[in-house]
Amino acid sequence: MIVAEDMYELGSKRSAIRELFEYGKQRAAVVGAENVYDFSLGNPTVPAPDCVNEKIRDLTRTLDSISLHGYTSAQGDVETRQSIADYLNKTYGTKFHADNFYMTMGAAASLSICFRALTTSAEDEFIAIAPFFPEYRVFVEANGAKFVVVPPQTSDFQIDFDAMEKAVNAHTKGIIINSPNNPSGAVYSEETIKQLAELLRKKEKEFGTEIFILADEPYREIVYDGVQVPYVTKYYDNTLVCYSYSKSLSLPGERIGYVLVPDEVAESKAVYAAVAGAGRALGYVCAPSMFQKVVASCVGQTGDVEMYKKNRDLLYDGLTKIGFTCFKPQGAFYLFMKALEPDADAFCEKAKEEDLLIVSATGFGCPGYVRISYCVDYDMICRSFAAFERLYKKYEQ
Numbered sequence: 001m002i003v004a005e006d007m008y009e010l011g012s013k014r015s016a017i018r019e020l021f022e023y024g025k026q027r028a029a030v031v032g033a034e035n036v037y038d039f040s041l042g043n044p045t046v047p048a049p050d051c052v053n054e055k056i057r058d059l060t061r062t063l064d065s066i067s068l069h070g071y072t073s074a075q076g077d078v079e080t081r082q083s084i085a086d087y088l089n090k091t092y093g094t095k096f097h098a099d100n101f102y103m104t105m106g107a108a109a110s111l112s113i114c115f116r117a118l119t120t121s122a123e124d125e126f127i128a129i130a131p132f133f134p135e136y137r138v139f140v141e142a143n144g145a146k147f148v149v150v151p152p153q154t155s156d157f158q159i160d161f162d163a164m165e166k167a168v169n170a171h172t173k174g175i176i177i178n179s180p181n182n183p184s185g186a187v188y189s190e191e192t193i194k195q196l197a198e199l200l201r202k203k204e205k206e207f208g209t210e211i212f213i214l215a216d217e218p219y220r221e222i223v224y225d226g227v228q229v230p231y232v233t234k235y236y237d238n239t240l241v242c243y244s245y246s247k248s249l250s251l252p253g254e255r256i257g258y259v260l261v262p263d264e265v266a267e268s269k270a271v272y273a274a275v276a277g278a279g280r281a282l283g284y285v286c287a288p289s290m291f292q293k294v295v296a297s298c299v300g301q302t303g304d305v306e307m308y309k310k311n312r313d314l315l316y317d318g319l320t321k322i323g324f325t326c327f328k329p330q331g332a333f334y335l336f337m338k339a340l341e342p343d344a345d346a347f348c349e350k351a352k353e354e355d356l357l358i359v360s361a362t363g364f365g366c367p368g369y370v371r372i373s374y375c376v377d378y379d380m381i382c383r384s385f386a387a388f389e390r391l392y393k394k395y396e397q
């Protein structure tokens with residue numbers, strides 16, 4: 001083969017979620033879009049807050065082409081990085097400054113950069129906690145490290161600390177945490193974060209190593225019922241935050257986010273330099289200029305989270321009423337539901353027969369569950385219940 005086999009493999013098959021989404025479009029052409037209930041993708045449906053479009057209009061009216069569309073410095077505009085630091089400091093009582101931030105093209109880039117920056121040997125390991133975003137495996141392995149999974153704690157989707165303790169070893173470079181979580185909708189409690197921090201400090205001492213938490217936080221602001229999302233850097237020094245505006249500002253196609261390397265991180269200057277180096281090596285220097293400026297103005301704002309909450313309540317109440325077992329999401333916009341047979345892939349195929357497009361969680365490391373993405377039209381959820389009822393009845397016989 002004249003190309004890298006692993007890259008060929010990745011590029012030749014679509015992700016299961018994308019596959020389902022494409023199927024939905026084909027099916028809509030046959031039976032009508034109103035008869036397909038597509039819960040596959042995590043594409044925000046809530047519009048970007050007004051400040052986003054206002055700022056874009058303002059920028060295009062007032063700035064010359066180079067100021068608006070030209071390259072920024074590799075790590076991003078200092079004004080943008082400072083305004084993010086100011087917002088976080090005001091909100092969480094932290095002490096960040098502009099030079100703690102490296103602007104990127106969203107959380108996917110931030111994660112890839114961190115894995116590349118931290119990997120020093122092919123034996124290095126990054127641990128994900130099931131259920132996890134499946135692309136983590138791709139990013140970790142593509143950057144030369146090993147991907148390790150801690151099994152899910154399905155009672156509450158917090159962390160199974162016995163399993164975590166067994167998984168951490170002298171090769172562990174980092175633990176990826178994602179809270180609010182895609183796909184479970186769980187938010188890690190302060191108790192969970194404290195316990196994780198304590199365990200990792202103990203393991204760092206035992207092995208004489210540095211173990212990083214990589215906090216993947218695209219859903220930080222999308223939470224319900226006043227639930228608090230602890231700011232992880234306050235609990236554990238070796239924390240790198242991978243943030244994205246894809247979900248909070250509903251800007252997934254604009255590709256904007258950052259890596260945060262706090263001063264408290266071990267050898268923080270070296271870690272920041274390696275992050276910048278990985279950004280360079282992976283071709284991620286200079287995040288989109290215009291959206292850096294948008295973010296500088298709109299940091300701290302979100303789309304209308306109440307709309308997601310309305311969808312969550314409708315879906316959770318409707319499905320549990322039918323008889324399904326669901327975890328009530330505390331954040332993000334995914335509902336995690338138990339399949340009605342052990343093989344969640346087979347269950348999703350049966351759902352497909354009713355034109356219900358839901359995603360098996362086997363690929364998320366959590367067999368027997370499905371993910372239902374509710375960043376969708378409210379009316380579609382209303383219309384879908386008859387199909388969910390038919391699906392449920394299939395298993396009653």
Ligand code: PLP
Binds near residue numbers: 216
């Ligand atoms: N991490 C999680 C948990 C996600 O759900 C997503 C996107 O859905 C990403 C990372 C990637 O986000 P981005 O669009 O910022 O690259």
